[in-house]
Amino acid sequence: MASDRTPPRLYARGMSTSIAPVTTPLGGPSLPQERRLETAIPGPRSQELLARKAEAVAAGVGHTVPIAAVAAGGGVVVDADGNSLIDLGSGIAVTTVGNAHPKxxxxxxxxxxxxxxxxxxxxxxxxxxxxxxxxxxxxxxxxxxxxxxxxxxxxxxxxxxxxxxxxxxxxxxxxxxxxxxxxxxxxxxxxxxxxxxxxxxxxxxxxxxxxxxxxxxxxxxxxxxxxxxxxxxxxxxxxxxxxxxxxxxxxxxxxxxxxxxxxxxxxxxxxxxxxxxxxxxxxxxxxxxxxxxxxxxxxxxxxxxxxxxxxxxxxxxxxxxxxxxxxxxxxxxxxxxxxxxxxxxxxxxxxxxxxxxxxxDGLIERAQEIETLLTGRLREIAASDPRIGEVRGRGAMIAAEFVDPETGAPDAALTGAVAKACIAAGVIVLTCGTYGNVIRFLPPLSIGDDLLAEGLDVLAEALGTV
Missing domain, CATH: 3.40.640.10 (Type I PLP-dependent aspartate aminotransferase-like (Major domain))
Structure with missing residues (x-):
């Protein structure tokens, strides 16, 4: 890990020396494929970068996850504080092939x-x-x-x-x-x-x-x-x-x-x-x-x-x-x-x-496997929680729409609270929807089944506590 005196711009270099090599599915950097929280999110180093962002970057450029990302691959994003978050967003469907894919x-x-x-x-x-x-x-x-x-x-x-x-x-x-x-x-x-x-x-x-x-x-x-x-x-x-x-x-x-x-x-x-x-x-x-x-x-x-x-x-x-x-x-x-x-x-x-x-490389088939895993677990959660009005999507593009169970009206407040709780627990999820009441799941196709399952467990726990 970089010392406390290491300038923020060198955090990525400092982080790279402390990450043990682990093979990830379907390519990507050799990062441990685990959810790991060394600090609360955001940690102190991430807070430093976010403070600099507030001073240097236009206010209209927001962010969803309050971390300073330094590495990513397989199904995780690692921040400057050593936290490893499960990635269910893929940078909004950009790193579909996997972050830093070797090819x-x-x-x-x-x-x-x-x-x-x-x-x-x-x-x-x-x-x-x-x-x-x-x-x-x-x-x-x-x-x-x-x-x-x-x-x-x-x-x-x-x-x-x-x-x-x-x-x-x-x-x-x-x-x-x-x-x-x-x-x-x-x-x-x-x-x-x-x-x-x-x-x-x-x-x-x-x-x-x-x-x-x-x-x-x-x-x-x-x-x-x-x-x-x-x-x-x-x-x-x-x-x-x-x-x-x-x-x-x-x-x-x-x-x-x-x-x-x-x-x-x-x-x-x-x-x-x-x-x-x-x-x-x-x-x-x-x-x-x-x-x-x-x-x-x-x-x-x-x-x-x-x-x-x-x-x-x-x-x-x-x-x-x-x-x-x-x-x-x-x-x-x-x-x-x-x-x-x-x-x-x-x-x-x-x-x-x-x-x-x-x-x-079998990525179309992998997306189909991810669909089965995501929809199966989400529908299992929805069966016991009527606040999930619908689970829908195709492949690794799946969503859960949150509603008031009495009226069916969109519940944006619940959606935001669940997403915030997931992120705090080390799982990156994104919201969407005209009414702001949808959580979307866009994992990289390089993610492993165990991380997907753990990410959905965190979602279920968050839903149960909100």
Whole structure:
């Protein structure tokens, strides 16, 4: 452990000398795979960093877990005080392949030693092309596809809308209730929830319309009925002749991990195809093995015209993409797409390594195993606690919605208290949902069964004491 005089920036170096090597499942740093609390959370060193953060970082940049992270791998995150927390968040579905996965680390180091940047729009390089080729192959559908690379999920969504508008010559875009698509001006307009994502940041981009999504737990509608409701509103309030694109997350993320009723997405896609409207699947959070399929769209039998990806694509490096029908992707004039850092060579190298792992290391199957473990234990807890209104999700993208057992009304206070208690006990969980009443489980696919079970035991204990 670093001495008390070690500057905070060296905590990670000090920590590394005190961690015994232990093999972790599916790769990652050799960290002991255990929940371990050396101090209360936050410990003194974490408190020092948080104090510095308060002085140096804009107040609008919040944090969920009050620690100073110094290492992560397998299913744990280690802080500067020596605490080892079970990771059920994956940095919001980013480290799906596992934090510091050996293939990703090796690829990053090799590429960084060769070149770190030329800008693909200035001097192209093979890794960008290879990422595009891989995305064209892996995304749903066997039609001709092309891709363009960007930096973040919001940037990918914004460019997907640009492409759809250019292709159709129309301007209107339809998004859905409970949607989250990003924090840029256009993507804030697409996002449904005001606080904290939109409040006070308007005016927002024009020609964005919102219709109800399928939320079976709350609306009780079949997929066909929910689709008919949405389509009727689109036809009456927007009109197909004005509509460039419909965008939706196949499984809604920040809105509460809402899984639409069977038949909802296919009916919306069918209507889009019949009316020359581009259907965009936002798979930023749900893509790359997260849901027990390479992409969540596969669960519903749909083939998007365009698909946006980011988060898990590059094992923690910033990268995003729009992939879709070649004729749509080619509608934009030369120079209309791009960006200085989009498709950075180091990020591309990481993505190729991560996608290789997703495809060849059994991670899709691992996500399916995690689904069985998570849903089984959560439903067992829910059977004896009516405050859990529903357990839902796919793969390693599972949620529990908390409600007032008498009325079924969302219970955000309970949700926040349970999440806070879990974090204090050394388990990282994240909340979400339009009503703030959902705890989501996004473990890295490198986590072991024992840590998953222990994390859920902590959740059950927290629920019993709140």
């Amino acid at each position: 990703v680390v090796e690829a990053i180091a090799a590429q960084a030693a060769q070149l770190t940047h030329t800008c693909f729009m200035i001097s192209p390089y093979e890794s960008y092309v290879e990422v595009a080729e891989t995305l064209n192959r892996l995304t749903p559908g066997d039609h001709a596809k092309k891709s363009a690379l960007f930096n973040s999920g919001a940037e990918a969504v914004e460019n997907a809308v640009k492409i759809a508008r250019k292709f159709t010559g129309k301007q209107a875009v339809v998004a859905f209730d409970h949607a989250y698509h990003g924090r840029t001006n256009l993507t804030m307009a697409l996002t449904a929830k005001s606080m904290p994502y939109k409040s006070g940041f308007g005016p927002f981009a024009a020609e964005v319309y919102r219709v109800p999504a399928s939320y079976p737990f709350r609306d009780g509608l079949s997929g066909q009925d929910a689709a008919a409701r949405a389509i009727s509103m689109i036809e009456k309030q927007v009109g197909a002749d004005n509509l460039a694109a419909v965008i939706i997350e196949p499984i809604q993320g920040e809105g509460g991990f809402v899984v639409p009723a069977d038949g909802f997405l296919p009916a919306v896609v069918e209507w889009c195809r019949a009316n020359d409207v581009v259907f965009i699947a936002d798979e930023v959070q749900s893509g790359f093995a997260r849901t027990g399929a390479m992409f969540a769209s596969e669960h519903f039998g749909i083939v998007p015209d365009l698909i946006t990806t980011a988060k898990g694509i590059a094992g923690g490096m910033p990268l995003a993409a729009v992939t879709g029908r070649a004729d749509i992707m080619d509608a934009t004039h030369t120079g209309g797409l791009g960006g200085t850092y989009g498709g950075n060579p180091v990020a591309c190298a990481a993505a190729l390594a991560a996608m290789d792992a997703f495809e060849n």
